[in-house]
Amino acid sequence: MAFNLDAYIRKVPDFPKKGILFYDITSILTAPEAFCFCIEAMVDLYSKKNIDAVAAIEARGFVFAAPFAARMGIPLLLIRKKGKLPGITLSKKYDLEYAQAEIEIHREDVPEGKKILLLDDLIATGGTLNASRELLKAGGAEVTEIFGVVGLPFLNYDKILAPTPVTTLIQYHGE
Numbered sequence: 001m002a003f004n005l006d007a008y009i010r011k012v013p014d015f016p017k018k019g020i021l022f023y024d025i026t027s028i029l030t031a032p033e034a035f036c037f038c039i040e041a042m043v044d045l046y047s048k049k050n051i052d053a054v055a056a057i058e059a060r061g062f063v064f065a066a067p068f069a070a071r072m073g074i075p076l077l078l079i080r081k082k083g084k085l086p087g088i089t090l091s092k093k094y095d096l097e098y099a100q101a102e103i104e105i106h107r108e109d110v111p112e113g114k115k116i117l118l119l120d121d122l123i124a125t126g127g128t129l130n131a132s133r134e135l136l137k138a139g140g141a142e143v144t145e146i147f148g149v150v151g152l153p154f155l156n157y158d159k160i161l162a163p164t165p166v167t168t169l170i171q172y173h174g175e
């Protein structure tokens with residue numbers, strides 16, 4: 001890759017708890033050249049693929065998905081934490097390391113029979129994306145591509161997200 005995206009990702013040790021190296025993308029957002037690089041790379045990756053809509057996960061996923069959806073001229077579907085969406089929703093519970101989480105999407109926003117690119121800022125275990133894929137499937141749509149700006153493949157997200165193709169702009173392989 002000619003563009004050094006790594007230089008724009010802030011690494012914060014021991015956040016949110018000891019032993020976790022946090023890859024912070026807010027430092028991409030404050031650098032227009034890095035943010036534009038990401039959006040253009042996404043458009044390059046997906047403009048020739050058969051994608052009907054993009055679905056993004058709260059909250060950092062929204063930031064990358066919104067300009068991408070506008071550039072592509074496709075609908076943007078928001079997947080939110082429970083209790084944020086005002087309309088009738090579909091919801092999905094999933095396990096975190098020590099707790100359970102629940103995500104929701106507006107039922108009428110899910111386009112039945114359509115092909116969806118599912119997106120988040122960073123893919124760690126892939127648990128959130130997996131639950132999101134199931135949520136969209138329950139609504140009758142098909143996730144045909146998964147994208148993250150950053151990937152941590154040593155956490156084996158490929159396994160849980162198979163067979164959906166997963167693409168990331170930059171990968172880190174542990175400390």
Ligand code: AMP
Binds near residue numbers: 021022024123124127
């Ligand atoms: P996961 O379901 O494990 O793939 O990750 C859930 C969410 O947590 C992702 O949307 C990431 O934004 C965030 N996350 C997990 N691990 C990290 C990390 N090491 N650095 C930054 N964000 C992370």
